[in-house]
Amino acid sequence: MRWLIRTLSKRLFRGRKNQSRDARAANQTGDGNLFRAPRKNQVLSPDLETNLKAIKAIFDKCSDVIYREFVFAQNEQIRLALIYIDGLADKGQVSEQIMRALALEVPMVVPGQEITKARALEFIKQRGLCMHQVKETDKLQDVIHAILSGDTVLLVDGHTCAIINGARGWEARSITDPVAEPTVRGPRESFVETLRTNTALIRRRIKSPGLKIETLRLGEVTNTDVAIAYVEGIVNDKLVEEVKSRLERIKVDAVLETGYIEELIEDNPWSPFPTVNHTEKPDRVAAMLLEGRVAILVDGTPFVLTVPTLFVEYLQASEDYYERFLFASAVRLIRFVSMILSLTLPSLYIAAISFHHELFPTPLLLSIAAQREAVPFPVFIEVLIMELSFEILREAGVRLPRPIGQAVSIVGALVIGEASVRAGLIAAATVIVVALTGIASFTFFYSFSIAFRLLRFTLMVLSAALGLLGLISGLAVITIHLCSLRSFGVPYLSPMIPTTGVDLKDVVLRSPWWGMFTRPRLIARQDQKRQEQGLKPTPPKNPRP
Amino acid sequence: MLEKGKIDSNQAVMLMVSLVLPTAILFVPAIIVKHARQDAWLAAIVALLGGLLIARLVVSLSLRFPEKTLFEYAQTILGKVPGKLVGLLYIWWFLYTGALIMDEFASFLCTAIMPETPPVVLFLVGIAVAAYAVRNGLEVLSRYNQLLLPILLGLLVITFLLVTKDMKAERLLPVFDQSAPAILKGAAVPLSWLGEIVLFAMIIPFLQKPREAHRVAALATLFTGLFFAICTVVTLSVFGPNLAAHWVFPVYNTVRVVSIANFLERLDIIIVAVWVFGGFAKMGVFYYAAVLGSAQWLGLKDYRPLVAPVGLLLIGLALLCDNIVDLLDFAARAWPPYALIVFEVGMPLFLMIVALVRGKGESNA
Amino acid sequence: MLKKIAFFLLLALLTGILSGCWSRKEISEIAIVLGTGVDLTEDGRIRLTVQIARPTAFVGGGEAGAVGTEAPASWVVSAEGRTVEEAERYLAMKVPRELYWGHNVILVIGEEMAKKGTRMVTNFFQRERQPRENAWLMVTKGEAKDFLETYSDLAKTSAQAAGFLTRMKTCYAVQLREFAEMLASKGVQPTATRVEAKKAGITPGPGQEKVFTAHKQVELTGAAVFKEDKLIGWLDAYQTRGLLWLKGEAMKGAVIVPSPAEPDKNVSIRILRGSTKVVPEYDGENLRFNVIIKVEGNMVDQQSREDLARPEKIKALKEAVAEAIRQRTAVALEKAQGEYGVDIFGFGEAFHRKYKKAWRELKDRWDEEFTRAEVNVTVDVRIREIGLLTRRASTEEK
Amino acid sequence: MVLVFIIVSIAIILLEAPGLVKKKMWRELAAFLAYLSLGMALVIPQALGVKLPNPTKAIEALFRPLAELLK
Incomplete structure (x- = not known):
């Protein structure tokens, strides 16, 4: 398999080196604000007024920026200024730990010592601030960044140095149940919109210094924090490099969701199949990381990307690994079947009804013929109408506020299902087929079923025109396409195709945990061994202790 | 090298199975049974043994030049001009066989599922899918095949199991009813199909482990030959030697016979799926060989520009075929000497001898 | 741009092909x-x-299937x-x-x-x-x-x-x-x-x-x-049973035999399964077929009063069943060999399987040979169950 | 049918040729065009209804003595 990586990395890195170097350079300089960007490497002046003026100029018409000037330790000569953004900074901390401490408490703590302007900075840092996270900088743009990130910046008159206090605190959603991926068994936590919370959620699951979390900023206007997480020692280093270089290549004005990044780092942007997976469950991300994948977290969204992504991932729910393996395997089998159904059932139905009547057993054919006797449409139109109305219903159900959404689905089901059959507009068999297809497409991941829904319509057209031949040709093209897909160098269909025998333990069937000795071979190249062999529990020889 | 991908041995075995099996299971049983009657399975085994010899010959020849395809080492062995001539012959063979496969593809579909469809449409559809696979390269083609072949063969085996109810072992008796010449005649056709393994000479350089080529070719031939024999036995034991020889597509009819519990019946769709999915693969392999061969013959840097024009050419050649009787007659009578003598045994043997005499290539292979 | 044009051309072509809709017949x-x-x-x-x-007559369930309006x-x-x-x-x-x-x-x-x-x-x-x-x-x-x-x-x-x-x-x-x-x-x-x-x-x-x-x-x-x-x-139906026995097909149905002790009353044996084996014998001149029929059945009906749940009675019944089957085959054979003169039983196939060389000479005049052939039918009967009753409910014991 | 093949050919040219020209792969372009015209030469007459000689017949004639064996 080594040749694969080699050729791939060659292919991937070719012609991208220069670009990525530029991108990296641009990023390091951190050209934050597009509009009144400070000159590169502009340093602070010792004069507080000048600094304030410069900052105020940058934050012109930003009413949420607060400038609070006061004096240090009641010494009129040492003037200080606090700058922070209202709503992002924790007001309690700012007033208690910074202002109160500096203005009132320092003189009490150090009564005898004389605080001069020159030594003020030293005093503030060592004795004054009661903050857990403090940084120093002399660059204007760092100051701007800090303010925008929610930090509180303390400027000291007479010093070219600003103190950045990590007193962030804003209104954030608390950790709740995963909405998009609910589970019966397994952790109920899901990611939230705050990057730090999310990294903490992962860290809490992988308590190892091997878990590395690197951050960078993306988005020229939004300056969104993006973190790359991986487990050193398991992950393939080349993969990390590749992820970084693809991320650094991105130059967009905004990254509001992981979806932005997903589309910019995909291997095959035209494919209907997603080659970058996302999840909102920390346990799933942790499991992914432990298989050697890389996670990409973005501030402001609870969805985390994981790469490389395999086809089978979309059929594996995190719950599979928590339930007993026999049951999990059975459920997974059902998911496989529903995947195939959701792709082919309507087109098979169309092909059978309008071309290949010999496929039905006689009684079934007669009963379907009886149902279709009064239907005024050809079956393709009929199925198309039903599929479209199903999609409309589904979309309406998602978009509407929850209470109305339910009403819509009830009315829709009644109108479309019951009434249209009674009116003789639609055959009952068609309703069954469409409903089964629709439900089948909900058994696996949403983002994946979108691809199947799109392709389903294509296959329907094909089978309406050429019957079974059209359907099979369409499926063949889809298969070829899937075979040609890669996600970050890993063949999309692996471990099925190309077959890596040991990895088939976790595809259609889920092996018991005592059988999962190795990590996926094509993803985790470094540390293949997952666990010790011989963990299969054996009952003690002596049943009674 | 023109092809950048590499395939592993399993994929190669499956590709070589697909090279022969999909069309063969439809046409060949009837032809074998026609000659060898009850002893058709024996003929299939004889053909299998012959096929193993051909595979041995071709792989031995190719392994003298493990980095080169047939087109390249023909020139090394024979010199530039005669080598080019051999190459041209093989391009013709690949192209025309590809076209014949398409004819078979279309004639089956026309007979079995869609009689009113003009063959041109079927050609266009078939070529479009195969071209998509070929353009994506050997790697994707063999992956496609690796994914589908086991499923298709599994389905086929399941239907064979379902038809056991209608099988009667007596229909296979008596053994050795036919004379040896009849059995050999019956073996000629399957042998000439198994001999298509010559195409493996185009694939060997792209194996991850070329040294396993002998194993790959032998396994593929063994599997294909055995599957032939199984198909023949199943067909025979369902229809008996008299009727089996009369069907055009006996395996198709066999599957149509399945009827279990008044519900599990009418499984025609399975054989159609096997045939169409497999047909794409088989067509793809010949198509690929023709395209790659042409590119090497012309000394091009990339074979992909040729994919589409060669597809058009294939359609043109396939259109030449007039009717299914011509096709069947050709497959049963002219094809075995044409393919065996010239391309499958004659040419490789000739190349091998010349190579040995001239001492070209690695002798340890 | 050119690619886009090509794409649209192909799309147009595809639509053209797709609108052909050959072989399409709605149900x-x-x-x-x-x-x-x-x-x-x-x-x-x-x-x-x-x-x-x-x-319209095949509408299932619902209001359409109401009785009387069928x-x-x-x-x-x-x-x-x-x-x-x-x-x-x-x-x-x-x-x-x-x-x-x-x-x-x-x-x-x-x-x-x-x-x-x-x-x-x-x-x-x-x-x-x-x-x-x-x-x-x-x-x-x-x-x-x-x-x-x-x-x-x-x-x-x-x-x-x-x-x-x-x-x-x-x-x-x-x-x-x-x-x-x-x-x-x-x-x-x-x-x-x-x-x-x-x-x-x-x-x-x-x-x-x-x-x-x-x-x-x-x-x-x-x-x-x-x-x-x-x-x-x-x-007719009776002769057909003989045909079935000799062909070795569909071993179903019942055999009615006289009760051992009361020949005017009948006992019914329902046949469960059976098999037929045809063994040809040929010495270049005479043709003989030994047909061995194996039958398994249950007793389902008894008209007589005797107690049949006894080993010797069952044995007698077995023989009676064998005889009955022999009779049927004899009738069918007589029809085929005598009246029609054709081998409808596939004895020729059996012969072919055993004597493949002789078959080559005989195959073109097989029906004549068949009419002259001697057929011996041996029936091997097994009666397994007698149902829920041991004997007929009646007052006197015989 | 002629139209179908002409459309297909034009589409093929539009899809493949620009890339080849851009990459200055003249040899490939020549081979491409040669094959394409060969294909057109086979396809267009047949689409117009002209019967072309069938190579199958030639092969059969060539191998007649052997083919007779397999009758």
């Missing part, structure tokens, strides 16, 4: 043929009769022509939908047609892709048209009724492909199911006798015997 555009009959008219033409399903389930229509296909084309002028043969359950051949030769008929049904080779083939006494014009009270259509009857193998049943195989073999002459339309049963109920008078329904009545593809005679 509501086809006439589903359930049964087909072929007769020979007096002027020597072929009359094709089809029983077509009327879909619509006729089939429509029978016929046309004539020189070949089956020509007749079909004339049919197409009468049937407002495309005839669809894919679910043809039975193929009925009229007596006259069968005498003329079945090859004129069956070839179409094997060559065409729609008709299936496992349709049941039957020959009717009289006209196939009359046979198809019946209807059934239990099954929806008479074609389906006939199909179910044959499928259950209550009598001799043969599929088109089996018939074709027999036709193609020199070692066996074809036989087919013999069917007739007879009045059967009534539908009781207040006022119903006026609505449902006893009408003709399909019935299996034996087998038709062919020489090559021409009908030469019939076997």
Whole structure:
């Protein structure tokens, strides 16, 4: 398999080196604000007024920026200024730990010592601030960044140095149940919109210094924090490099969701199949990381990307690994079947009804013929109408506020299902087929079923025109396409195709945990061994202790 | 090298199975049974043994030049001009066989599922899918095949199991009813199909482990030959030697016979799926060989520009075929000497001898 | 840009191809043929009769299936022509939908047609892709048209009724492909199911006798015997059992034997399974077939008063069953060897399997050889169960 | 049918040729065009209804003595 990586990395890195170097350079300089960007490497002046003026100029018409000037330790000569953004900074901390401490408490703590302007900075840092996270900088743009990130910046008159206090605190959603991926068994936590919370959620699951979390900023206007997480020692280093270089290549004005990044780092942007997976469950991300994948977290969204992504991932729910393996395997089998159904059932139905009547057993054919006797449409139109109305219903159900959404689905089901059959507009068999297809497409991941829904319509057209031949040709093209897909160098269909025998333990069937000795071979190249062999529990020889 | 991908041995075995099996299971049983009657399975085994010899010959020849395809080492062995001539012959063979496969593809579909469809449409559809696979390269083609072949063969085996109810072992008796010449005649056709393994000479350089080529070719031939024999036995034991020889597509009819519990019946769709999915693969392999061969013959840097024009050419050649009787007659009578003598045994043997005499290539292979 | 143009060109082409819609027939555009009959008219033409399903009668459940309003389930229509296909084309002028043969359950051949030769008929049904080779083939006494014009009270259509009857193998049943195989073999002459339309049963109920008078329904009545593809005679139901025993097929049904101690009373043995083995013996001159039939059955009915639950009685019963079966086979053999002079049992095939060299000489005059052959039938009977009773409930013990 | 093939050919040219020209792969372009015209030469007459000689017949004639064996 080594040749694969080699050729791939060659292919991937070719012609991208220069670009990525530029991108990296641009990023390091951190050209934050597009509009009144400070000159590169502009340093602070010792004069507080000048600094304030410069900052105020940058934050012109930003009413949420607060400038609070006061004096240090009641010494009129040492003037200080606090700058922070209202709503992002924790007001309690700012007033208690910074202002109160500096203005009132320092003189009490150090009564005898004389605080001069020159030594003020030293005093503030060592004795004054009661903050857990403090940084120093002399660059204007760092100051701007800090303010925008929610930090509180303390400027000291007479010093070219600003103190950045990590007193962030804003209104954030608390950790709740995963909405998009609910589970019966397994952790109920899901990611939230705050990057730090999310990294903490992962860290809490992988308590190892091997878990590395690197951050960078993306988005020229939004300056969104993006973190790359991986487990050193398991992950393939080349993969990390590749992820970084693809991320650094991105130059967009905004990254509001992981979806932005997903589309910019995909291997095959035209494919209907997603080659970058996302999840909102920390346990799933942790499991992914432990298989050697890389996670990409973005501030402001609870969805985390994981790469490389395999086809089978979309059929594996995190719950599979928590339930007993026999049951999990059975459920997974059902998911496989529903995947195939959701792709082919309507087109098979169309092909059978309008071309290949010999496929039905006689009684079934007669009963379907009886149902279709009064239907005024050809079956393709009929199925198309039903599929479209199903999609409309589904979309309406998602978009509407929850209470109305339910009403819509009830009315829709009644109108479309019951009434249209009674009116003789639609055959009952068609309703069954469409409903089964629709439900089948909900058994696996949403983002994946979108691809199947799109392709389903294509296959329907094909089978309406050429019957079974059209359907099979369409499926063949889809298969070829899937075979040609890669996600970050890993063949999309692996471990099925190309077959890596040991990895088939976790595809259609889920092996018991005592059988999962190795990590996926094509993803985790470094540390293949997952666990010790011989963990299969054996009952003690002596049943009674 | 023109092809950048590499395939592993399993994929190669499956590709070589697909090279022969999909069309063969439809046409060949009837032809074998026609000659060898009850002893058709024996003929299939004889053909299998012959096929193993051909595979041995071709792989031995190719392994003298493990980095080169047939087109390249023909020139090394024979010199530039005669080598080019051999190459041209093989391009013709690949192209025309590809076209014949398409004819078979279309004639089956026309007979079995869609009689009113003009063959041109079927050609266009078939070529479009195969071209998509070929353009994506050997790697994707063999992956496609690796994914589908086991499923298709599994389905086929399941239907064979379902038809056991209608099988009667007596229909296979008596053994050795036919004379040896009849059995050999019956073996000629399957042998000439198994001999298509010559195409493996185009694939060997792209194996991850070329040294396993002998194993790959032998396994593929063994599997294909055995599957032939199984198909023949199943067909025979369902229809008996008299009727089996009369069907055009006996395996198709066999599957149509399945009827279990008044519900599990009418499984025609399975054989159609096997045939169409497999047909794409088989067509793809010949198509690929023709395209790659042409590119090497012309000394091009990339074979992909040729994919589409060669597809058009294939359609043109396939259109030449007039009717299914011509096709069947050709497959049963002219094809075995044409393919065996010239391309499958004659040419490789000739190349091998010349190579040995001239001492070209690695002798340890 | 150029690529986009090319893309649109291909898209246009695709739409063009897709709008072709060849071979496309909606289910509501086809006439589903359930049964087909072929007769020979007096002027020597072929009359094709089809029983077509009327879909409206097949609506399941709900308000449509209300009792009493049941619509006729089939429509029978016929046309004539020189070949089956020509007749079909004339049919197409009468049937407002495309005839669809894919679910043809039975193929009925009229007596006259069968005498003329079945090859004129069956070839179409094997060559065409729609008709299936496992349709049941039957020959009717009289006209196939009359046979198809019946209807059934239990099954929806008479074609389906006939199909179910044959499928259950209550009598001799043969599929088109089996018939074709027999036709193609020199070692066996074809036989087919013999069917007739007879009045059967009534539908009781207040006022119903006026609505449902006893009408003709399909019935299996034996087998038709062919020489090559021409009908030469019939076997009745009893003789057909002998045929079945000798062919080793469908070992079902009952054997009625006299009770050992009271020969005027009968005991019924229901046959569960059995097998037939034909062992030919040939010394270059004389031809002999040893037929070994193995039977297993249960006792289901007893008219006599004696206690049959005794080993010696069972033994006597066994012998009686063996004798009864021998009798049946003898009747069938006599018909085949004597009256018709054809090997309908496939003894030729058995002979071929054992004496492949001698077969080459004999195969062209096999039927003569067969009529001269001696057939020994040995029956090995096993009676396993006697049901829930040990003996008949009666006052006195015998 | 002629139209179909002409459309297909144009589409093929539009899809493949620009890339080849851009990459200055003249040899490939020549081979591409040669094959394409060969294909057109086979396809267009047939689409117009001209019967072309069938190579199958030639092969059969060539191998007649052997083919007779397999009758």
